[in-house]
Amino acid sequence: xxxxxxxxxxxxxxxxxxxxxxxxxxxxxxxxxxxxxxxxxxxxxxxxxxxxxxxxxxxxxxxxxxxxxxxxxxxxxxxxxxxxxxxxxxxxxxxxxxxxxxxxxxxxxxxxxxxxxxxxxxxxxx
Amino acid sequence: xxxxxxxxxxxxxxxxxxxxxxxxxxxxxxxxxxxxxxxxxxxxxxxxxxxxxxxxxxxxxxxxxxxxxxxxxxxxxxxxxxxxxxxxxxxxxxxxxxxxxxxxxxxxxxxxxxxxxxxxxxxxxxxxxxxxxxxxxxxxxxxxxxxxxxxxxxxxxxxxxxxxxxxxxxxxxxxxxxxxxxxxxxxxxxxxxxxxxxxxxxxxxxxxxxxxxxxxxxxxxxxxxxxxxxxxxxxxxxxxxxxxxxxxxxxxxxxxxxxxxxxxxxxxxxxxxxxxxxxxxxxxxxxxxxxxxxxxxxxxxxxxxxxxxxxxxxxxxxxxxxxxxxxxxxxxxxxxxxxxxxxxxxxxxxxxxxxxxxxx
Numbered sequence: 277x278x279x280x281x282x283x284x285x286x287x288x289x290x291x292x293x294x295x296x297x298x299x300x301x302x303x304x305x306x307x308x309x310x311x312x313x314x315x316x317x318x319x320x321x322x323x324x325x326x327x328x329x330x331x332x333x334x335x336x337x338x339x340x341x342x343x344x345x346x347x348x349x350x351x352x353x354x355x356x357x358x359x360x361x362x363x364x365x366x367x368x369x370x371x372x373x374x375x376x377x378x379x380x381x382x383x384x385x386x387x388x389x390x391x392x393x394x395x396x397x398x399x400x401x402x
Numbered sequence: 403x404x405x406x407x408x409x410x411x412x413x414x415x416x417x418x419x420x421x422x423x424x425x426x427x428x429x430x431x432x433x434x435x436x437x438x439x440x441x442x443x444x445x446x447x448x449x450x451x452x453x454x455x456x457x458x459x460x461x462x463x464x465x466x467x468x469x470x471x472x473x474x475x476x477x478x479x480x481x482x483x484x485x486x487x488x489x490x491x492x493x494x495x496x497x498x499x500x501x502x503x504x505x506x507x508x509x510x511x512x513x514x515x516x517x518x519x520x521x522x523x524x525x526x527x528x529x530x531x532x533x534x535x536x537x538x539x540x541x542x543x544x545x546x547x548x549x550x551x552x553x554x555x556x557x558x559x560x561x562x563x564x565x566x567x568x569x570x571x572x573x574x575x576x577x578x579x580x581x582x583x584x585x586x587x588x589x590x591x592x593x594x595x596x597x598x599x600x601x602x603x604x605x606x607x608x609x610x611x612x613x614x615x616x617x618x619x620x621x622x623x624x625x626x627x628x629x630x631x632x633x634x635x636x637x638x639x640x641x642x643x644x645x646x647x648x649x650x651x652x653x654x655x656x657x658x659x660x661x662x663x664x665x666x667x668x669x670x671x672x673x674x675x676x677x678x679x680x681x682x683x684x685x686x687x688x689x690x691x692x693x694x695x696x697x698x699x700x701x702x703x704x705x706x707x708x709x710x711x712x713x714x715x716x717x718x719x720x721x722x723x724x725x726x727x728x729x730x731x732x733x734x735x736x737x738x739x740x741x742x743x744x745x746x747x748x749x750x751x752x753x754x755x756x757x758x759x760x761x762x
Contacts, residue, residue: 312419312628313436315718316695334747338435338718339628367434385738 277305277400280371284347284387285396290327291371292347294387301303301347302375303335303366306400311337314366319344319355319377328386332377336364348386350379406604407452408544416624423627431626438629439720442594443761446550447625448613455519455540456600457512464510468502470529473652473673475662475715479504482504484571484587487660488652489525490669495648496655498522499640501589503573511585513545515642529668544606546599548613549625549633553596556617561586565597579612581605591630593637593759604724632717635726638687638758643699645714645728646686653677654730683711684736687758690725690744692751701745702729710735713744721761730751733754 283291289307319333366374418429462475474487489497498518503511573587584598653676696716716727740755
């Protein structure tokens with residue numbers, strides 16, 4: 277299980293990476309392992325402003341479905357279109373090719389309030 | 403307190419994800435559900451299903467007891483033959499679905515669902531007015547299902563039984579992996595063909611290891627309960643607790659084919675009436691047309707959004723790469739090709755009634 281140190285994390289098992297004044301959001305390696313084979317990522321909030329911790333979509337695995345929560349308030353700019361044909365990218369490369377959405381955060385500084393890699397690792401290993 | 407099977411440590415060592423299931427600590431997956439599913443459809447996989455329950459009924463009137471509690475006609479059985487059936491309750495529902503093995507004229511071996519072992523035992527005991535000796539060997543019996551088109555090739559070297567000549571739903575006893583008197587049955591819950599092997603717990607680890615060694619050249623792999631569920635659902639097989647339970651009608655559930663009125667059994671008059679007069683709802687298979695995945699307990703609705711039924715099982719079919727499911731709908735919607743909608747959280751998604759098996 278990996279916990280890249282350049283990312284910020286939530287207790288709901290999403291990660292966020294700031295890129296300029298935008299940010300990329302996905303689910304953690306731990307989360308994809310718990311969900312198992314992912315078969316469908318359903319994002320219905322493109323173009324919308326979404327609050328911190330609000331649901332921005334759902335992720336379906338063979339066995340189960342889980343809501344996706346936005347780590348910080350922002351506008352959903354786009355969805356990783358590769359996931360349409362290859363949802364398994366979330367399993368294979370959760371921090372890379374398996375990213376889920378790109379957002380424009382309302383306040384970039386909000387990301388500072390999230391968990392560090394070390395904090396998150398401690399959380400999932402406790 | 404969760405029960406372990408004789409193989410729990412082996413599963414953990416294999417890296418299985420363990421989950422509580424029917425009171426047992428069971429492997430839900432090893433490499434991943436899709437990969438394990440594919441292994442069973444195209445190669446061979448092994449399930450530890452030792453949580454299942456096994457009873458032995460023995461006595462001059464053992465058949466009478468089986469006939470009383472079982473929906474199917476056990477008089478049709480012969481030595482070495484197996485029958486699928488259900489145990490009806492007195493109020494129109496189903497106590498369990500199960501397998502009946504005829505060992506000999508006076509000895510029957512019943513295989514029941516793990517979650518129902520105690521309930522079934524009490525139920526059958528209640529009807530034992532026939533002086534039949536009953537034994538519950540669930541706790542000392544391990545059960546492995548070796549499933550897939552390469553099952554025979556994988557394990558033939560372990561046994562003197564000619565596996566290839568066995569017909570579906572028959573069993574034989576023979577030497578298996580050096581153990582004498584092992585019951586091997588040509589059954590399964592996957593539609594992929596294969597065998598189920600009953601062994602005493604004390605031999606379970608050595609038999610498991612022998613199976614993997616023998617099957618190594620054909621790529622045998624362990625398979626968890628996750629893939630067991632997707633495999634059975636692709637075949638449209640009912641799962642007790644999901645699709646059928648204490649309150650579902652066996653006729654509505656489509657179990658008329660294992661219901662025989664050639665003899666009297668618990669609640670047979672009412673079940674016969676339902677079969678003759680017809681039922682108002684039916685358990686049907688469906689495939690999603692719109693993108694989305696139906697899951698247990700999602701409402702089934704009509705085009706106007708009115709609830710008409712509920713999903714009892716649903717998953718993404720690894721073979722079809724489509725969402726499939728089972729659910730109860732009014733008889734008017736039960737015909738193949740009927741359009742229904744599944745209420746998936748806030749959305750109403752189109753599905754079409756499809757006669758199982760979903761995978762031929």
